[in-house]
Amino acid sequence: MAGKEAQAKQRTGAYLAAPATDDNSGFAEDQAGIGTVAEAATGDAASAVTHIAATGQPLTTPSAIADASPSMAQFLEIKAAHPDCLLWYRMGDFYELFFEDAAIAAACLGIVLTKRGKHAGQDIPMCGVPVHRADEYLQRLIRAGHRVAVAEQLEDPAEARKRGSKSVVRRDVVRLVTPGTITEEALLDAKVRNYLTALFRPPVQAVAGSGSAGSFALASVDISTGEMEVGEIAAADLPGELARLAPGEVITSDGVLADADVRGWIVRLGAAATPVPNAYFDSLGGEASLKKHLKVAELGGFGSFTRAELAALGAILKYIELTQMGQQPALRPPKRSGSDAILLIDAASRASLELVRSASGDRQGSLLSAIDRTVTGSGARELAARLASPLRDVARINARLDAVGYLIGQENLRADLRAALNAAPDIARATSRLSFGRGSPRDLAAVRDGLACAARCADLLENEASGIGLPEELQRIASEQRAVTPDLSAMLTDALVEDPPHLKRDGGFVRPGYRAELDDVRRLKEDGRGVIAGLEAKYVEQTGVKSLKVRHNNILGYFIEVTQGNAKPLLEEPLVSEFRHRQTMASAVRFTTVELSEIEGRIASASERALSLEQEIFADLARAIEASVDGLGRIAAALAELDATAALAELAREEDYVRPVVDNSRVFDIRGGRHPVVEQALRAAKAGAFIENDCVLSASGSISEDDTTQIAHASATTEHDGNIWLVTGPNMAGKSTFLRQNALIAVLAQMGAYVPARSATIGALDRLFSRVGASDDLARGRSTFMVEMVETAAILNQASDRSLVILDEIGRGTATFDGLSIAWATVEYLHDVLRARALFATHYHELTDLARRLAGVVNVTIDVREWQDDIVFLHKVKSGAADRSYGIQVAKLAGLPAGVVGRAREVLALLEKSERGKSSRNGGLDDLPLFAASQPATPPPQPAGPTALELALDVMQPDELTPRAALDAIYRLKMLRAERS
């Protein structure tokens, strides 16, 4: 490559000018300006795209291809086969893009759009990225929602030249890269699963009067790990299921995508929506290809699949085949994800509870980030999957809790396991890359190190087990760690150097002593170097030039170099017959000899042989891994589970969580509960202790089949005895926090984690609904109130007596009486019909009357104290209803201008008076002095009374404080003191 051009490329990293590759086939005959640096400005090139469009000539018609030069015809043919992808066209050390693809990629990547040659009389817009930075650019295009077809050179340009000087290097697309089919480490987030999901809507069975909205089958595969799951769900549960799976890409038929709701759900998740032909959803084909992938004759061993599930599986396997150009991923047997297995949480509730992402869309601030103590990427993915899919089966939940509990008790074992896991590489992703033929020597080493880690973990667990009984879950994990014979581990350890290089191309990863022949040729190579050193000494003596050197570069190979001043004797007899002149530089002259060329040849062939032996060894090792792919998948899954379990134990220890009692009752009894995220945030901000609260939703008037458990828990209920708690309290008192914390405790308990509480008993929930905080959905033409009503309708239509419902301020976005009536009727329905356990926060004080009418409704409020016209939040839940809302004090705290606050007080006083006097609606308001709002309010006299600091001290109960809470309380007191001074 010309020096200037190389520099230009290095500067930008991306393409500036046409490459001078050894491939002369590309657009050779059109290359008017090749070799000159970026002659086209972005504007020129952009207009070139327009010109092509302006000619009205579609690029890839058969006649356009027939008229084109051979190299252009090759490009157009490949492009015609992949019209929906950006085509990355390999030319030497660059991937290049042409025509509209170039314009799109240049804009997206922020690289220069240039031009290269002409087509149909128009400039061809072009941009390119260097191969060594391909991953980085690929990632940006995929993130922006593009699909990329990667066309590689399938032969050496020298091969092509043998067919004639004008022949074109063979190229073809080796892979389509789409958001759901990436495997490269650099393109993936280590902590996030990347699902490709096939969505299939089977035709609704025409059952007279059924009115069924049908169902959906979903099959999901993470091809970077081989993880697969499949299930069928009711149409109403689709948004929640999509939110649970959080796929990177959803493939489905045009018909399903035409449904604006379905498309909207997919897009809102940030997933790509890819249409595929209906024919992909073929259940017979799906069954056959699943059997082929799993190498089984019958699927019975993996459970029974519905035809719809097989159709979804068929589509996903076909799409993988298509995008991977026939390369087979190493798939794990599919997990069933039917709706009976998991606690169903709809999409709106998932978002409102901020389970895996906060309201702003980040991981930070979510429950997941607050509880994640994993030390490996695969452990983090497992933890996220558990959190997204809490269980319903009490036995499975308790099995997980047993394992977590055991590791809490075994501090040393936990520390040793976590230290061992810390060094564990991502076996699943490494194995997957190897089975796609994209693996590197580092992936081989990842399998080697992963196996060593698995063996170490199994030893640790089993040694421990000889003392105290290991829970079943950990026994299973330990035995899974031995799913691959030690031979593979020994083979990889013997074959690989400790820290192998990233690229297999250059060799250097096989350990000396592993293969005798490789050692021999390596020695030959080394010897050659020794012989060259000897030759240099000989030539110094022969020529008498002491500064003579034998050097090497990539263009000349080995050569003899002397300074200009010393060159003369070598150019004259007798030396000239031996020393052949090669190059004259400004300060040096270069020569070669027959002897040097021979030795160079020997070294080169030894290098070549060594390289090819290393490639053979790589292939052997990759094959051995491929043969153990099932066992490796099991080991990877077990390591991930172990990491997640140990991390939950670590969390429970660090954060002082307790083991929840999860059973089949309808009890919901949380004592001393805390909000896991707010608690940590308050601590990080040194903003005082989190005030713990009880929540006891006893299912009085029970219809449970499990009455014995009910009775067992009856003694645990308090004076707040009801399955619906109506929470009233001032703004900012902590209502939303209280509501959410109870939902989060339930989620944590059912995922098999310890919970932030002093004690917790939860009768396993079937569904969890949380409607906290309003949002509008203007994109779908829905106002805040409409969204709220749609979500409330979904809750009332789906909740059962096994569900937990969290509702915050239903009905506030409309006229007071309408909103109040809706809220009233909703509570009645929850109480009388659904008999769900529910927490209902409201500012409608009228609703508190319901507690007198409905046996299962209990009023609770969040305590505040007034002090000198200000309000102090105690955040403590207590029996009873709030007497007022303190909205104006909160508004004052928020910094509303004093004039507005004063005026609001006046309006409030009049409204209250008119309400008491039952005067006409506006009568009171009309009495207000005009322009009062503009008058600055006189500060109220300072009444004598306890200070905020004193109040805080008053409510503190030293006997109930844990050491940490005491420390936090001290910070809080210091803060109040600081505020006062």
Ligand SMILES: Nc1ncnc2c1ncn2[C@@H]1O[C@H](COP(=O)(O)OP(=O)(O)OP(=O)(O)O)[C@@H](O)[C@H]1O
């Ligand atoms: N139990 C608690 N202990 C300590 N601080 C708390 C507690 N509960 C809430 N807070 C703090 O109070 C703030 C307000 O809480 P929250 O948003 O739950 O109030 P709210 O009653 O729902 O308010 P609004 O009615 O205005 O929506 C929280 O951000 C948190 O910092």
